[in-house]
Every structure is written in structure tokens, then in C-alpha cells.
Amino acid sequence: MRWLLPFLLSPILHAAEKPNILFLFADDLGRYASAYSDPDQPSANDLIDTPAFDRIAEEGAIFENAFISAPSCTPSRGAVYTGRHFFRNGSASQLHNPWVGDAADPFDKVEGMPITLSKAGYHIGWSHKWHLRESLMGGKQNQFSKHGSKINQYSQAMSKAKDPAATKAAIFKAVRDNFRDFVAKRTDAQPFFYSFNPTNTHRTWTRGSGKKLWGIDPDQLKGRLPSSIPDTEVIREDFADYLGEVMAFDEACAVIIDELRTMGELDNTLVVISGDHGAPGFTRGKCNVHDFGSRVLLAMRWPGNIAPGRQVMVPVSLVDLAPTFLAAAGLQSKDDPNGEDLLPALREGADDSKLRGWALIGRERHVGSARSDRLPYPVRAIRTPDFLYIRNFKPDRWPMGEPFEAAEPQPDFASISKNTRAAFPDLDASPTKTWLIENRDDRNLTPYLAWGWMRRPADELYDLKKDPNQLRNLAKDPSYQERLVTLRKRLMTELETNQDPRLEDRFDKAPYRSMDGR
Numbered sequence: 142m143r144w145l146l147p148f149l150l151s152p153i154l155h156a157a158e159k160p161n162i163l164f165l166f167a168d169d170l171g172r173y174a175s176a177y178s179d180p181d182q183p184s185a186n187d188l189i190d191t192p193a194f195d196r197i198a199e200e201g202a203i204f205e206n207a208f209i210s211a212p213s214c215t216p217s218r219g220a221v222y223t224g225r226h227f228f229r230n231g232s233a234s235q236l237h238n239p240w241v242g243d244a245a246d247p248f249d250k251v252e253g254m255p256i257t258l259s260k261a262g263y264h265i266g267w268s269h270k271w272h273l274r275e276s277l278m279g280g281k282q283n284q285f286s287k288h289g290s291k292i293n294q295y296s297q298a299m300s301k302a303k304d305p306a307a308t309k310a311a312i313f314k315a316v317r318d319n320f321r322d323f324v325a326k327r328t329d330a331q332p333f334f335y336s337f338n339p340t341n342t343h344r345t346w347t348r349g350s351g352k353k354l355w356g357i358d359p360d361q362l363k364g365r366l367p368s369s370i371p372d373t374e375v376i377r378e379d380f381a382d383y384l385g386e387v388m389a390f391d392e393a394c395a396v397i398i399d400e401l402r403t404m405g406e407l408d409n410t411l412v413v414i415s416g417d418h419g420a421p422g423f424t425r426g427k428c429n430v431h432d433f434g435s436r437v438l439l440a441m442r443w444p445g446n447i448a449p450g451r452q453v454m455v456p457v458s459l460v461d462l463a464p465t466f467l468a469a470a471g472l473q474s475k476d477d478p479n480g481e482d483l484l485p486a487l488r489e490g491a492d493d494s495k496l497r498g499w500a501l502i503g504r505e506r507h508v509g510s511a512r513s514d515r516l517p518y519p520v521r522a523i524r525t526p527d528f529l530y531i532r533n534f535k536p537d538r539w540p541m542g543e544p545f546e547a548a549e550p551q552p553d554f555a556s557i558s559k560n561t562r563a564a565f566p567d568l569d570a571s572p573t574k575t576w577l578i579e580n581r582d583d584r585n586l587t588p589y590l591a592w593g594w595m596r597r598p599a600d601e602l603y604d605l606k607k608d609p610n611q612l613r614n615l616a617k618d619p620s621y622q623e624r625l626v627t628l629r630k631r632l633m634t635e636l637e638t639n640q641d642p643r644l645e646d647r648f649d650k651a652p653y654r655s656m657d658g659r
Contacts, residue, residue: 158409160332160409160411160446161333161335161401162332162411162413163335163397163411164335164415164462165394165415166414166415167387168338168339168342169417170387170437171426171434172207172432173185173186173189173384173387173438175191176191176195176203183364183365185365185367189387192395193414197398200449201440201442201443201447203451205454206436206453206456206457208436208457208458208524209221211503213235213236214270215233216230217417219233219234219248220459221417222253222255222277222463223251223253223460223474224461224463224478225460225477225479226503228505228648229641231247231248232246234505234642236509237515238506239655254466254476262332263333263470264323265335266279266285266336267283267284267335267336268285269286270293270339271338285319287319288315292315292389292393296346296382296385297346299350300347316337316397317399320335320397320400323335332470337397339390339393341390342390342420343421344421344570345570346382348572349378351380351381351383351385352381354385354389355388358381359374359380362381363377367426369425369426369610370424371586376423376572376573379422383420408445410443411441411443412441416437418437419433419435420434422568424568424589424592425592425593427569432529435502435522435524443469446488447487447488448487451491453486453487453496454493457496458479458500459480463480464478464480465484498525500524501521503519503521503643506648508542512542513543517648518538519535519643520534526605528605528628530625531600531602532632533599533601536599537596539594540596541594542564542567544594565593598614598616600616603615
């Protein structure tokens with residue numbers, strides 16, 4: 142990639158000049174990039190190469206502890222584009238939300254960060270996944286995908302290709318051409334906001350593609366997998382395939398960044414790379430508020446405004462992105478955001494001390510049919526530098542959805558690996574899920590099944606200094622009761638202040654849930 146050569150220098154920006162904003166936002170992408178590799182803590186990051194992300198982090202800021210608002214696509218994305226906790230966004234607070242009856246939808250009153258930018262003269266647009274009402278980005282005319290979306294099926298297209306080199310070139314040419322179409326629609330010198338949202342890191346991807354297409358040896362993942370999933374041959378291959386899609390996303394990012402460099406506008410652009418939640422189809426990943434499901438990659442570059450090599454250690458939330466983007470443009474949110482502008486902490490000589498320093502995470506419904514009568518799984522959590530406290534409001538419900546009935550025939554391998562709804566529907570269909578179900582009678586797997594989909598206690602508390610993988614729940618440990626009470630109070634105060642509908646069980650009723658089970 143030409144862009145990997147030293148970035149071209151551009152004149153120092155005048156204070157009144159509004160930057161472009163390039164938001165590279167992957168689906169189901171957790172905290173995976175080679176910049177996060179740590180020789181003292183072996184992980185899957187050791188096996189991948191993500192030069193685009195790494196260069197943005199090196200020449201700007203990398204966030205070691207960035208968290209989403211909800212580990213499900215629609216509520217996470219709604220929170221990002223409004224800067225509000227997910228539960229404040231009405232019909233956008235859940236993935237499968239019918240919004241029944243005549244009740245006013247809080248999301249109708251939201252302007253959203255892209256429209257605020259548009260009203261201030263920005264050209265706005267997106268490519269690929271949106272999962273929110275299109276009016277939040279100014280309507281379908283601001284979608285730019287005419288040249289195709291093969292990046293969304295990267296491993297499938299490449300695995301079937303008769304000429305892999307030509308197919309790969311065509312996939313990334315489409316990425317570039319869609320971005321060029323977007324840029325061509327702006328008026329002269331008009332600043333832009335472009336959101337690139339590919340879904341290739343969302344299942345399903347082709348089995349064996351991580352090794353075949355990217356040279357990721359599954360055996361090298363021994364001892365590097367997240368602790369909540371078994372270290373087996375099937376699961377290592379599954380995770381290697383996921384990592385291959387991470388690398389494909391990074392290469393797509395490099396294409397767009399290279400185009401910006403060619404235009405001579407790279408240094409007048411705030412470039413941000415992130416993901417909407419953790420990895421799909423793995424226990425404790427997507428749809429979970431533990432770190433594997435809620436912690437994501439995040440890096441920003443904006444010369445003259447973000448100090449190169451900046452490393453932010455304290456927890457931040459992606460609700461901070463909307464206020465940050467607007468502040469870069471000299472604007473303020475119209476949506477009463479919960480997020481904060483991160484830029485003051487990213488300048489030369491700044492530190493993390495004035496940042497909020499914690500993140501609020503939660504979820505309600507993901508797959509509509511996961512539980513009887515479309516009931517959600519309500520959970521809220523607060524993540525500080527040292528602790529994760531989780532409140533499971535309905536511990537009698539299955540966190541990943543209900544299993545298949547014992548009286549029914551067990552779904553076969555093909556059904557479970559391809560059909561998310563065959564069992565535990567909030568856990569994406571995958572070889573990992575299938576392997577765990579098929580081997581569920583193995584007593585050595587009991588902890589993994591518990592972490593994966595068994596019912597959970599009302600309170601969970603994890604000491605991150607002693608237990609960074611969050612495997613030992615200390616909620617009933619007498620020596621942690623004071624900490625438990627303090628964090629629970631802190632969480633509940635935030636929910637009360639923001640009028641979380643869950644406090645009155647309103648997510649279990651209309652308009653958040655249809656009472657006839659639809």
C-alpha cells in the first residue's frame with residue numbers, strides 16, 4: 142500500500158478550518174489489532190498484522206480500554222451516533238424492537254451527530270451497514286455502495302475465486318470507488334463525515350480462511366485464546382478465521398486512508414478506527430458485557446490536535462465519539478449526550494486524569510425470538526480501571542436465549558453452525574458454539590458452558606487486578622462487600638439520573654415489547 146510510505150506533510154491548519162472526519166467502524170470487531178500485542182500477555186493480537194490501525198495509533202492516540210454502550214449492533218451504533226447511553230434511544234435501544242402502540246419514541250427527538258454536522262455544512266455519508274433509521278444520516282441518498290459490497294463477504298468471495306489476486310483487487314477497488322463517489326458529491330472545499338461500516342467480521346465466514354488467505358496458523362493460537370473459550374483445534378481454527386477478517390478490514394481501511402493521502406487531505410482529517418462490540422459466536426463475546434464482548438479497538442489521528450504516540454489507559458466509552466467529532470468541528474451535540482469530548486486529553490502534555498474514567502455497558506433484547514414472548518435479557522454494568530460490576534436484573538432468564546427443548550430432536554452440526562436460532566439464539570451460530578453443544582456432557586467443559594449460556598446470579602463482581610479475564614465472581618466474597626455496595630450504588634445512581642426504562646421494567650412491556658409475542 143502506497144499509504145504506508147511516510148504521510149505527506151500538509152500546511153498547519155488554521156483554527157477556523159473544519160476537519161474532515163473519517164470513521165472506520167467494523168461490525169463485531171473487538172480489541173484486535175497488532176498494536177495491542179503485548180509480550181508480557183500472550184494473546185491473539187500476536188498473530189495478526191494491522192498496519193493501518195497501527196499507523197493511526199502510532200501517529201495519534203491509542204485507547205487501551207475502550208468500551209461500547211451495548212454489545213449488540215443497533216443499540217451500540219445508536220449510542221455512538223447520538224452520544225447517549227443505549228437505553229435512552231427508544232426504538233434504537235434493542236436490535237429486534239417492534240415499538241408497538243402509540244407511545245412517543247425518544248429516538249424521534251434525536252438529531253444525531255451526522256445531522257448536526259450536515260447542518261453546519263458537512264457533506265455526510267456512509268457505506269455498508271447502518272442498522273438505524275436512514276434519516277439519522279440524511280436519507281438513503283447518502284449511502285454509497287454502488288460499486289459493490291464484496292468486502293462484506295471477503296472470505297467467501299476469496300475462497301471461491303478462480304483468480305484470487307484479481308478478486309482481491311476488485312474487492313478493494315470497490316472500497317476505494319465507493320469512497321471516491323462519496324467525495325465527488327461534495328462541493329468544493331466542503332468538509333465531510335464518512336462512515337465506513339463493513340460487516341465481514343460478522344459471521345459467517347469461510348472455515349479455514351484464516352490460514353488459507355492470511356497465513357494465520359490456528360496451532361499458534363494455543364495459549365492465546367480468550368480464557369472463556371476452550372483451547373481446542375476446532376475453536377482455534379474458528380478464531381483464526383475471525384482474525385483473518387480483522388486483517389481484511391484493516392486492509393480496507395488502508396485503501397481509504399491511501400485515497401485521502403492521494404487527495405492531499407489526510408492531515409486535515411480526524412481518522413478514527415473502532416468496532417461496535419466483541420467477537421460473535423464465542424462464549425462471553427458478543428451480547429455479553431464482560432470485556433470480551435464489550436471492549437473494542439480504538440485509535441485516532443489528527444495532526445496538530447492529537448499528540449502522536451498518545452496512550453490512553455483509563456476506560457472510555459464509544460458514547461464519547463459523537464461529542465468528540467462535533468468538538469473537532471467546533472460544534473456541540475443537540476442530544477443531551479452522556480459522552481464527553483476526548484480531544485482535551487489527547488493534546489501534547491495532557492493526561493487522562495480529567496476523563497470520566499469509567500464506562501457504563503448494558504443490553505436488553507438482541508434476537509427477538511431468543512426467549513419466550515420476546516422477553517429481553519436485561520443487564521447493566523459499570524467498568525472502572527480496577528473492577529467490573531454487573532447487575533443481571535432477571536437472573537431467572539437465559540442470558541443467551543433458551544436452549545432447544547430436551548423432548549425435541551437435538552439440532553445437528555449443520556443446523557447449529559449455520560442457524561443462530563437453533564439453540565441459545567443470542568450466541569451467533571458458529572463452529573465454536575456447535576462444538577460446545579455437542580460436547581456438553583464433558584465435565585471439563587462445565588465452566589465454559591456456565592460462562593457461555595447458563596443462568597447467571599443477580600450480581601457479578603470481578604477484581605481486574607487479580608482476575609483480568611473475569612472468571613471468578615466475587616459478589617458473595619465477604620471481603621468485597623463494601624466494594625460491591627459502592628459500585629452497585631454508583632451504577633444505580635447513573636441509571637436513575639438518566640431515567641433508564643429498565644428500573645420500572647418498561648423494556649418488558651409495550652412499546653418496547655409486543656405483548657402478543659410478535
